[in-house]
Amino acid sequence: MAQEPRPEEIPTLDQARYQIRRYGLDVDPQAVLVAVRLMAAGARLGQAVEVHFSRFGLSAGRYRLLADLEDADGEKSPSQLAASLGVSRATVTGLLDGLERDGLVLRRPSAEDGRSAVVVLTARGARKMRELAPEHFGRLQAMVDPLSAEERTVFLDLLGRLVRGIPALTQD
Amino acid sequence: MAQEPRPEEIPTLDQARYQIRRYGLDVDPQAVLVAVRLMAAGARLGQAVEVHFSRFGLSAGRYRLLADLEDADGEKSPSQLAASLGVSRATVTGLLDGLERDGLVLRRPSAEDGRSAVVVLTARGARKMRELAPEHFGRLQAMVDPLSAEERTVFLDLLGRLVRGIPALTQD
DNA sequence: AGCATTTGATTAGTCTCCTAACTATATGGG
DNA sequence: CCCATATAGTTAGGAGACTAATCAAATGCT
Numbered sequence: 253m254a255q256e257p258r259p260e261e262i263p264t265l266d267q268a269r270y271q272i273r274r275y276g277l278d279v280d281p282q283a284v285l286v287a288v289r290l291m292a293a294g295a296r297l298g299q300a301v302e303v304h305f306s307r308f309g310l311s312a313g314r315y316r317l318l319a320d321l322e323d324a325d326g327e328k329s330p331s332q333l334a335a336s337l338g339v340s341r342a343t344v345t346g347l348l349d350g351l352e353r354d355g356l357v358l359r360r361p362s363a364e365d366g367r368s369a370v371v372v373l374t375a376r377g378a379r380k381m382r383e384l385a386p387e388h389f390g391r392l393q394a395m396v397d398p399l400s401a402e403e404r405t406v407f408l409d410l411l412g413r414l415v416r417g418i419p420a421l422t423q424d
Numbered sequence: 425m426a427q428e429p430r431p432e433e434i435p436t437l438d439q440a441r442y443q444i445r446r447y448g449l450d451v452d453p454q455a456v457l458v459a460v461r462l463m464a465a466g467a468r469l470g471q472a473v474e475v476h477f478s479r480f481g482l483s484a485g486r487y488r489l490l491a492d493l494e495d496a497d498g499e500k501s502p503s504q505l506a507a508s509l510g511v512s513r514a515t516v517t518g519l520l521d522g523l524e525r526d527g528l529v530l531r532r533p534s535a536e537d538g539r540s541a542v543v544v545l546t547a548r549g550a551r552k553m554r555e556l557a558p559e560h561f562g563r564l565q566a567m568v569d570p571l572s573a574e575e576r577t578v579f580l581d582l583l584g585r586l587v588r589g590i591p592a593l594t595q596d
Numbered sequence: 597a598g599c600a601t602t603t604g605a606t607t608a609g610t611c612t613c614c615t616a617a618c619t620a621t622a623t624g625g626g
Numbered sequence: 627c628c629c630a631t632a633t634a635g636t637t638a639g640g641a642g643a644c645t646a647a648t649c650a651a652a653t654g655c656t
């Protein structure tokens with residue numbers, strides 16, 4: 253009776269070992285496993301988050317934009333939003349199209365700079381954020397509940413150091 | 425001179441605190457930070473991985489499909505691929521279209537089941553995997569290098585427990 | 597044996613993200 | 627002062643993922 257690996261244990265260490273051995277490489281399978289599991293976890297979490305936000309008629313990107321706007325007291329240019337969200341300006345244009353259609357934000361031309369726009373959080377947008385906050389943050393907390401306070405600190409440290417290693421994937 | 429937070433430290437604990445306080449919620453800001461940083465890390469890693477694979481004319485999804493096919497000794501049905509990759513069959517159809525166009529796999533009708541197809545890794549597909557393996561695994565290892573062996577073990581444990589908590593975002 | 601259900605694969609349509617190209621406005625060096 | 631360059635925003639087109647609908651083949655229940 254083969255023990256099926258649980259989805260959070262996919263991919264397995266053995267898979268990593270086989271793949272490395274197949275090419276006769278001198279690589280630490282556990283290091284590969286860390287990288288691959290983090291990718292898998294990111295993808296799974298990303299999908300779950302989209303499902304979560306769809307309950308409120310939002311996507312992860314739209315929620316993040318609204319939250320960022322609220323952090324900025326309700327006004328910010330699309331370029332600034334793109335920079336703080338870490339997405340392209342084209343993506344912000346798309347997010348704003350949806351949010352404006354739903355009446356959660358509106359675009360005003362900037363007074364100082366004729367090229368620029370100002371995105372304003374509407375009353376309806378603020379209300380939406382207020383309404384979904386308890387459930388949203390409650391579920392985030394529930395997700396992280398299995399970790400103790402010390403474990404959370406350790407996790408943030410280790411994750412930060414991995415994120416700092418990401419450029420190794422892409423540089424020169 | 426305000427110290428700009430480094431990108432791996434975005435979002436900050438203060439941002440989480442403000443957002444929670446704004447709605448008068450009783451939530452642990454550090455727990456929220458863990459959730460939000462993991463999402464951000466997943467997104468960043470996902471993008472970096474796409475850049476990484478684009479050097480070889482592949483995407484992350486196509487690479488994973490090829491690797492899975494190789495683990496299965498070069499033959500598998502699209503449905504099996506979808507199940508083991510954790511994506512929909514429609515997604516596999518799209519990945520196979522690209523891979524077949526590039527001559528890395530081919531589709532044969534199944535002998536046993538007239539509805540089914542068999543995806544076969546071509547010699548060219550196997551060669552591609554062999555060629556990219558050293559750089560691919562080397563870069564993965566470089567990314568994880570900042571963590572010691574013990575830290576990797578701890579990280580895998582904590583990450584696994586967080587992944588097990590993901591359903592809290594979506595259930596009922 | 598025949599018909600309903602299930603399963604495998606594809607297609608169509610949506611969503612988010614990307615890059616590249618375009619338009620309009622601002623800025624700064626000669 | 628004017629023209630080159632840079633910046634803001636949008637548009638166009640692509641890739642990967644999803645769901646839902648479709649079609650063919652296999653299974654299985656009477």
